[in-house]
Amino acid sequence: xxxxxxxxxxxxxxxxxxxxxxxxxxxxxxxxxxxxxxxxxxxxxxxxxxxxxxxxxxxxxxxxxxxxxxxxxxxxxxxxxxxxxxxxxxxxxxxxxxxxxxxxxxxxxxxxxxxxxxxxxxxxxxxxxxxxxxxxxxxxxxxxxxxxxxxxxxxxxxxxxxxxxxxxxxxxxxxxxxxxxxxxxxxxxxxxxxxxxxxxxxxxxxxxxxxxxxxxxxxxxxxxxxxxxxxxxxxxxxxxxxxxxxxxxxxxxxxxxxxxxxxxxxxxxxxxxxxxxxxxxxxxxxxxxxxxxxxxxxxxxxxxxxxxxxxxxxxxxxxxxxxxxxxxxxxxxxxxxxxxxxxxxxxxxxxxxxxxxxxxxxxxxxxxxxxxxxxxxxxxxxxxxxxxxxxxxxxxxxxxxxxxxxxxxxxxxxxxxxxxxxxxxxxxxxxxxxxxxxxxxxxxxxxxxxxxxxxxxxxxxxxxxxxxxxxxxxxxxxxxxxxxx
Amino acid sequence: xxxxxxxxxxxxxxxxxxxxxxxxxxxxxxxxxxxxxxxxxxxxxxxxxxxxxxxxxxxxxxxxxxxxxxxxxxxxxxxxxxxxxxxxxxxxxxxxxxxxxxxxxxxxxxxxxxxxxxxxxxxxxxxxxxxxxxxxxxxxxxxxxxxxxxxxxxxxxxxxxxxxxxxxxxxxxxxxxxxxxxxxxxxxxxxxxxxxxxxxxxxxxxxxxxxxxxxxxxxxxxxxxxxxxxxxxxxxxxxxxxxxxxxxxxxxxxxxxxxxxxxxxxxxxxxxxxxxxxxxxxxxxxxxxxxxxxxxxxxxxxxxxxxxxxxxxxxxxxxxxxxxxxxxxxxxxxxxxx
Numbered sequence: 001x002x003x004x005x006x007x008x009x010x011x012x013x014x015x016x017x018x019x020x021x022x023x024x025x026x027x028x029x030x031x032x033x034x035x036x037x038x039x040x041x042x043x044x045x046x047x048x049x050x051x052x053x054x055x056x057x058x059x060x061x062x063x064x065x066x067x068x069x070x071x072x073x074x075x076x077x078x079x080x081x082x083x084x085x086x087x088x089x090x091x092x093x094x095x096x097x098x099x100x101x102x103x104x105x106x107x108x109x110x111x112x113x114x115x116x117x118x119x120x121x122x123x124x125x126x127x128x129x130x131x132x133x134x135x136x137x138x139x140x141x142x143x144x145x146x147x148x149x150x151x152x153x154x155x156x157x158x159x160x161x162x163x164x165x166x167x168x169x170x171x172x173x174x175x176x177x178x179x180x181x182x183x184x185x186x187x188x189x190x191x192x193x194x195x196x197x198x199x200x201x202x203x204x205x206x207x208x209x210x211x212x213x214x215x216x217x218x219x220x221x222x223x224x225x226x227x228x229x230x231x232x233x234x235x236x237x238x239x240x241x242x243x244x245x246x247x248x249x250x251x252x253x254x255x256x257x258x259x260x261x262x263x264x265x266x267x268x269x270x271x272x273x274x275x276x277x278x279x280x281x282x283x284x285x286x287x288x289x290x291x292x293x294x295x296x297x298x299x300x301x302x303x304x305x306x307x308x309x310x311x312x313x314x315x316x317x318x319x320x321x322x323x324x325x326x327x328x329x330x331x332x333x334x335x336x337x338x339x340x341x342x343x344x345x346x347x348x349x350x351x352x353x354x355x356x357x358x359x360x361x362x363x364x365x366x367x368x369x370x371x372x373x374x375x376x377x378x379x380x381x382x383x384x385x386x387x388x389x390x391x392x393x394x395x396x397x398x399x400x401x402x403x404x405x406x407x408x409x410x411x412x413x414x415x416x417x418x419x420x421x422x423x424x425x426x427x428x429x430x431x432x433x434x435x436x437x438x439x440x441x442x443x444x445x446x447x448x449x450x451x452x453x454x455x456x457x458x459x460x461x462x463x464x465x466x467x468x469x470x471x472x473x474x475x476x477x478x479x480x481x482x483x484x485x
Numbered sequence: 486x487x488x489x490x491x492x493x494x495x496x497x498x499x500x501x502x503x504x505x506x507x508x509x510x511x512x513x514x515x516x517x518x519x520x521x522x523x524x525x526x527x528x529x530x531x532x533x534x535x536x537x538x539x540x541x542x543x544x545x546x547x548x549x550x551x552x553x554x555x556x557x558x559x560x561x562x563x564x565x566x567x568x569x570x571x572x573x574x575x576x577x578x579x580x581x582x583x584x585x586x587x588x589x590x591x592x593x594x595x596x597x598x599x600x601x602x603x604x605x606x607x608x609x610x611x612x613x614x615x616x617x618x619x620x621x622x623x624x625x626x627x628x629x630x631x632x633x634x635x636x637x638x639x640x641x642x643x644x645x646x647x648x649x650x651x652x653x654x655x656x657x658x659x660x661x662x663x664x665x666x667x668x669x670x671x672x673x674x675x676x677x678x679x680x681x682x683x684x685x686x687x688x689x690x691x692x693x694x695x696x697x698x699x700x701x702x703x704x705x706x707x708x709x710x711x712x713x714x715x716x717x718x719x720x721x722x723x724x725x726x727x728x729x730x731x732x733x734x735x736x737x738x739x740x741x742x743x744x745x746x747x748x749x750x751x752x753x754x755x756x757x758x759x760x761x762x763x764x765x766x767x768x769x770x771x772x773x774x775x776x777x778x779x780x781x782x783x784x785x786x787x788x789x790x791x792x793x794x795x796x797x798x799x800x801x802x803x804x805x806x807x808x809x810x811x812x813x814x815x816x817x818x819x820x821x822x823x
Contacts, residue, residue, distance in 0.1 A: 130592045131593040132593070189756070190592050191593070193593050195582070195583040195585050195589045195590075195729060195756070196585070196729060196753075196757070198583060199727065199729040199730050199732065199733045200733055202727075203730065203733050329583075330583055330628045331583075331628045331629055331630040331633070332583050332630065332726065332727040332729070332730075333630070333726040333727065334632055334633065345632060345633060347630070348726075401628075402627065403625060404625035404626045404628075405625070406582070406601075406626075406628070
């Protein structure tokens with residue numbers, strides 16, 4: 001209402017100024033423009049200069065101005081739509097990668113790493129059991145090796161030729177059969193009752209340590225790729241937002257100008273254009289904020305938890321294989337360690353066991369901190385409990401070994417349930433960590449899926465709405481323009 | 486006496502080599518005689534020194550380390566240390582679990598206690614039976630790494646070590662040894678089909694594996710300086726944590742030959758019929774039972790047990806474990822006390 005009251009003062013000026021000017025000024029653009037051609041014949045003017053001239057000439061008349069404004073508005077709105085589509089395509093592609101490419105690849109790399117460490121643990125457990133190793137351990141070893149081989153093929157297919165990852169995968173592919181050969185030799189010698197079997201197993205273990213370093217590198221690279229996909233998916237699309245603001249600003253200005261000159265409040269086309277542009281801008285900001293929140297949540301509560309749990313699982317596997325190897329090597333390998341008490345010579349494998357156990361303790365504590373609901377916390381707490389029992393039983397086993405009771409020590413490491421072996425604790429840690437990982441993976445997929453979902457339709461929607469908005473703006477201006485014909 | 490000692494020291498040497506050494510040393514002694522006489526040594530001792538394989542060059546004050554043990558009859562055999570063990574009811578012996586035929590564990594043993602077995606283990610049982618009395622569980626075996634043998638004795642983690650341990654002058658400063666119970670020497674082990682014939686030119690450009698920090702490495706180092714080993718032989722950066730790892734490298738083609746003492750080389754050969762000992766041992770070493778320095782009663786007691794064991798038991802054990810890979814033995818090494 002107030003608008004109308006105020007506007008009564010304005011229109012006369014505008015109309016008075018504009019209407020007399022129309023008839024004489026409307027025709028000139030055409031003839032002038034056409035006349036420029038023959039006139040400019042001899043001097044040969046460039047198309048650009050000609051265009052600028054025509055524009056300048058056009059800008060002096062209202063229909064010319066309106067044409068320019070219409071064109072500019074259309075360009076602004078279409079540009080906004082295009083930038084939105086472009087930025088969001090990039091982001092949703094990155095979010096897609098997180099969900100369907102880099103996270104699965106990172107999980108594959110973790111599987112390679114874990115199955116190799118697990119194979120090494122199974123090989124040493126089977127070896128400790130004697131020449132005739134238990135069928136279950138053997139099966140576990142074989143499963144691990146074939147899983148690692150399978151995942152290496154996937155990883156190779158997804159790595160860029162010539163990259164460091166590709167080289168690492170090639171190295172791993174080369175070493176895997178070598179490792180297997182050494183383990184088979186260890187088994188053959190163990191069957192014969194030769195201590196040489198133990199030497200082979202230690203050699204196989206040394207090879208595995210190199211492989212594990214490679215597998216860890218691969219895992220790190222895949223994790224970095226995952227992180228960078230997250231970094232590509234989550235930043236705000238500032239260019240699109242800016243373009244949207246400019247487009248809306250332009251539309252509002254044009255409408256205000258229109259109102260000032262014609263005293264007409266609504267121009268249907270322009271209003272539709274403004275509405276459509278506003279919808280795109282809001283959709284963009286809200287959709288992306290939701291998507292970003294979902295993705296960030298999937299990283300903080302999914303990926304980070306999964307990484308920590310994977311690390312814990314690997315520490316537990318390595319600790320277990322060192323525990324086995326302590327009994328296999330029977331003091332065949334020592335190393336010097338510098339502690340506060342001075343230089344000490346310690347059993348290589350027993351020392352490594354302690355190092356890995358410390359790592360496991362740390363990683364489990366971190367995993368418990370990261371777990372954000374009771375379903376996630378429970379298995380981690382259970383694993384921590386198992387680990388404490390493991391440490392106790394390990395100390396008992398070591399004591400028996402130190403006392404010269406090798407058989408007693410062996411029973412406490414790989415014996416049956418009645419012997420209360422450390423193997424039981426290791427298995428429990430493994431089961432619980434697996435449960436925790438399954439839970440965290442579900443959480444990740446949920447959150448990342450939600451985030452990715454929030455971007456759904458945004459690209460197509462933005463494009464369609466931007467075209468509609470541009471059409472609206474042009475029609476709106478066209479309507480005004482038609483008044484001059 | 487002198488003649489017997491000479492004969493003993495000459496064991497294991499090629500006749501010609503021994504003659505050459507004796508001639509050379511005789512010449513040296515002839516020159517040194519006026520100087521050394523001032524120390525008050527008699528000629529007999531000098532002759533003994535001379536045949537001790539050049540040890541006197543590196544450690545002039547310690548010669549014939551295998552002859553430094555206490556005679557069983559030189560004093561008390563049932564003192565504080567022995568009493569303590571008897572009271573405890575079992576003996577703690579440091580052993581190896583990885584030396585096939587000397588001290589190892591059969592992974593396929595059916596028995597629940599999966600005992601260790603081998604030549605060293607037989608002797609360990611004999612000592613336990615004699616000191617504590619023949620009864621079950623009269624001995625506890627503790628597997629100790631090679632480089633932990635001396636610390637384990639010094640820290641009293643074990644009463645003694647029976648673990649293919651060579652009696653040498655450096656170790657005599659840290660622990661006490663029994664009289665020698667086995668004679669061996671550094672030897673070359675290589676595939677039977679290879680052209681390697683021993684410590685000679687055939688090792689030129691060959692990769693030789695030794696255990697880290699072992700006597701084998703030192704003896705190769707010395708042999709290279711002497712010229713006995715061609716300079717092109719590659720052994721300096723080919724050490725492994727344990728002597729048995731050398732057989733792994735040999736089988737995998739990562740080494741061409743192994744040098745370790747003859748007993749352990751034989752233990753390796755027993756695990757692989759395609760490798761064999763090449764040439765004669767090129768050093769002379771004796772294994773002894775190591776005990777804490779100062780535990781004289783225990784040393785005398787063990788020496789007494791060894792006297793009996795050499796007569797009855799030693800050969801049975803040798804034939805059971807070692808004859809197959811080392812061949813017939815002329816018997817235990819001769820004994821001489823301080």
